[in-house]
Amino acid sequence: MKLMLLTQRVLTISESLIVSFVTHLMASINGMRSTSYSLQKMGSVAALYHLTLQVYKDERFAVLSAVAHCFNPASIFFSTNYTESLYAFCVFQALVFLEERSLTKSTLLFMFASATRSNGIVNAGFPIYNLVIQFVIQNIVHGHLDVMQCKIQSIIQYSQQMCKAVVMTLAIILPFTVVNIIGYLQFCGDVHDMSAGDSDWCHGKVPILYSRIQSAHWGVGFLKYYKFRKIPNIILALPCIILTMYGVREYLFSIFSQSNSKKLQLASKDIFVYVVHVLFLCLFGILFMHVEVITRFIFSSSPFPCWVAASILMTDFKKSAVAYPCSFSTARAVWGILQPRSKLLCIYFATYVSIGTLLHVNFLPWT
Template sequence: MKPMNRRDPYVREVIRFAVCCRALTLVLQALFNFLIPDHAADAFSPPRLSEPSLCDWLSEWLLGGLSHWDAEHFLFIAEHGYLYEHNFAFFPVYPLSVRAVAEVTRWPLQGLLCLRSRLLLSAVLLNTLFSVLAAAALYELGCVVLRCRRMAFLSAVLFCLTPANVFMTAAYSESMFAFLVFSAMLQLEKGQSWTSGLLFSLAAGVRSNGVINTGFLIYSQSKDLALQLQAGAGTVMKLPHVWRRLLRFAASVVLMSAGVFFPFALFQSYAYLRFCNPDPSSEHAVPRLLLQLALDKGYRLAAMNGVKPAWCSQGLPVVYSYIQDVYWNVGFLRYFESKQVPNFLLAVPVTVLGSWATWFYLTTNPQYCLMLGLVRRKKEGRKGEDSDKPVDGFRCSSVFVYVVHAAALLAFGILCMHVQVVTRFLGSSTPVLYWFSAHLLQDCEPLLWKEGAAIQTAASLSEKPSVGSSFLGLFRKEISENPIMRLLLNWRTRSPLTKCILGYFLSYWLLGLILHCNFLPWT
């Protein structure tokens, strides 16, 4: 594979399409939030401590749909810190970033917007930026792993239309997490293990499932060691030399794993110090309205009545697992109840797609998968093709570790989580859903890329837009040049599988906006 061209026109096309999708999301959520009355949901809703101004009301009208459900927790933490015990279910890097951006905008906006409104505006701006950067990172990752720019481009475009769309714009941590994870995977593919470890470590401070990405670092080191040993199998290797390699491998694995787990351990230690060794005077610093909310809802404060929470006396005092267990009833098979059937139905499309991707890869590369991808493949080719020619696309050997990661996340999400969140859980954590969907589209739509279309598209994308170009002109340009948009414009002639894939992406993209932004249950 040739090195990445920084002037690759597909990169600009991905960024442009991502920006259009984010802008359309903002417009539609404001429209739906205005037209549809909010549902009276039993969700976390802290009181406002300052009297809203006219600009605050305007901000709430334009962006209020993006502050519902868990977004309220992130905004509350960014404003007041980790005040209540259940706040520790939400990791700190994202709310700290939102607060930092809000502080930067304090001087120009202080007289116009209160802190809460600035936090909401900062969250939306950050998520818009991170979702665009995540799409670009996914494209570059696809180019390296899949060795096919067309499929990488299709995958990135599908990511812009992700079924988890609303969470990529609302005050949730999904956009930041996707950007960090895809960037870390890209750096690891380029051989930058320590840079990748740093990005994975930051991701672990954004979401709890970030610690699972330690597997990528361990697998990368294991594969390097296995290939080195295989390369030296034909020569006489001295025992000390082998031991040095093993010790170097063990040291790098331990250090990288510790780096990824460090944010999680540090966060749990902070929770322990705050709730298990509290300062009795800290309760008096809590605003009266928030104290009253704690009394009304039964929220636990640090130093409340001098009684320590039950998790403080556990052998390994981890507040995160305690909160998931006690507050949200998260655990193995706990969600398997008849009343949760609608939520299981919501998760059916992503479950089918993830399971199908795993089964397809396992049956395509059975021997390679049995060897865990640690054995060097001498020849790799499709039947009827030159065996010395490397396989590209979703079938290639470098996809193996991503498929294993996606399968593990899917199994954990179905068995141990609130199953409806599996859509955004996988949509922001693994590229496999987008790679496999792009693979299916290319296989069932042979005319998706007409002969010479890629060259013509690249040439047209390289042209600089005129100074007076408008957003409408930009949107028309997307329709004419984007292969996904061409499929949508020729919907009637498309295959049933194409209709299922695009129908799933677009329906969840739109339904998420309608339901989530009006306090209705969604994924």
């Protein structure tokens, strides 16, 4: 709560920021939780819209991406008592600020994200890429700065970028580190007493609380989830995995392709860091996690799957005079011009939203 209030004072006012933090406060009021989480989802949608507009400079594509996020297959988890909507807002808005080079605001929201969900520490890759790797590629590899000759200006600029990246990285992993330190002090007791707490964990080289709980109580580990009885859950996650990998493949192929005619919209800009980020999340989920949660894991952590969905739809929308569905009659007309690939995508989203809502509210397992 203190971190939220501090963030609220520091950040400038924006529509998505107001929605998210006001609704976070509303979550503490009895009887208003469902409204709160629904409005938090609106905050994440607004943040994704602004991020897409910032990256692609295309309002039409930004709207389609926001619509895809509104009706994403894990939508039910963005509207109930889960952290997905708040986490998605923090990540997307932090990326907006990072694209704008507002590093302080970006750092605070990345910190808030890692305080909300442990996988937020993976977001440290964004400042490292934007501040260091991209700087090296643009200025050193292309010969704009001559570090090899030890020019003072070159060294100073590179050192500044490196220091900024280190500070942001340390700040992002700080909440995760604090939680682990508190857990260690609370459950391990006297570190010199070998009988205190869980000896295997307390006396390990790097005692990570979350990993220990997942391994001991949830059976999470490398390929541990793959059992015959888990096949239905694995199938449940396949569409999200396929959608993500399809987008990754299309982007990577576009890098080496000489023709622009068949490129998806998502490949029209340099989003390499976003591709690496989502690819890591997807592979990590496949190898180490309960596979069925990949859908909400990826849709709440990365804008990439919504960009892929919007790109697929955009390909067909370019063939019509309709910018995007804005009424029932318009939607019917658009459905008529969609190719089978786009129709399958819409059916996937609609089916998972409908079935997921029915199952989840009746306490039945879903993604």
